[in-house]
Amino acid sequence: MDFGLDWTKSLASEWLQKEQKLWNVLPKLAETLKAISQQLPRGYQEIKPMVWIGPGTTISPTATITGPAIIGANCQIRHGAFVREQVICGNEAIIGNATEVKNSILFDGVQIPHFNYVGDAILGYKAHLGAGAILSNFKSTGDEIHVIIDQKKVGSGLNKLGAILGDRVEIGCNSVLYPGTIIGQDSIVYPLTPVRGTIPAKVIIKNDGKQYARR
Numbered sequence: 001m002d003f004g005l006d007w008t009k010s011l012a013s014e015w016l017q018k019e020q021k022l023w024n025v026l027p028k029l030a031e032t033l034k035a036i037s038q039q040l041p042r043g044y045q046e047i048k049p050m051v052w053i054g055p056g057t058t059i060s061p062t063a064t065i066t067g068p069a070i071i072g073a074n075c076q077i078r079h080g081a082f083v084r085e086q087v088i089c090g091n092e093a094i095i096g097n098a099t100e101v102k103n104s105i106l107f108d109g110v111q112i113p114h115f116n117y118v119g120d121a122i123l124g125y126k127a128h129l130g131a132g133a134i135l136s137n138f139k140s141t142g143d144e145i146h147v148i149i150d151q152k153k154v155g156s157g158l159n160k161l162g163a164i165l166g167d168r169v170e171i172g173c174n175s176v177l178y179p180g181t182i183i184g185q186d187s188i189v190y191p192l193t194p195v196r197g198t199i200p201a202k203v204i205i206k207n208d209g210k211q212y213a214r215r
Contacts, residue, residue, distance in 0.1 A: 004166025004185030009108040009125040011036050012088045026120050029086035033068045121162030130173035137162035147180040148198040
């Protein structure tokens with residue numbers, strides 16, 4: 001399946017492209033991070049054990065980063081942000097106020113700036129979450145999470161899996177993406193919209209659940 005991702009926009013691209021089922025990289029993020037840390041571009045600094053920061057990145061004194069984590073160049077880690085274990089964040093990204101991210105890959109230019117939760121997820125180039133948007137990663141029953149590929153239900157083998165967002169996806173304020181949601185590049189989700197399954201590229205999803213082609 002074409003997930004609509006620009007492979008040049010992530011330090012993890014080499015590892016992502018090895019996976020036919022993209023979500024399979026997520027349980028391997030600890031070893032992937034270790035491998036990437038040994039070949040980082042010039043200018044990265046290890047600010048504490050297993051936490052590497054690129055040049056030009058600013059970190060608020062009230063933010064918390066728990067390694068292992070790699071944060072790219074010219075990023076903003078704002079007030080109250082919580083970056084948990086196994087996060088690979090690209091360049092010029094924003095992780096903002098009261099936002100939590102764990103076990104995830106953020107491509108360059110991702111913005112998760114206000115009251116967001118991103119767990120066990122992959123966010124493509126310049127994907128953006130509106131305030132309060134949540135990427136749910138766990139079913140209340142604890143069951144295996146399934147994804148929809150070519151209109152067929154496919155087991156992920158995981159009981160924690162958030163969303164996979166293509167490049168430039170826009171998620172409206174206070175929307176919730178159910179576990180295993182996939183959204184194609186350049187699609188837009190209206191505010192206050194629950195989303196599940198696989199959404200094609202270049203559509204608008206309104207809060208009545210209907211999809212409309214983008215013009």
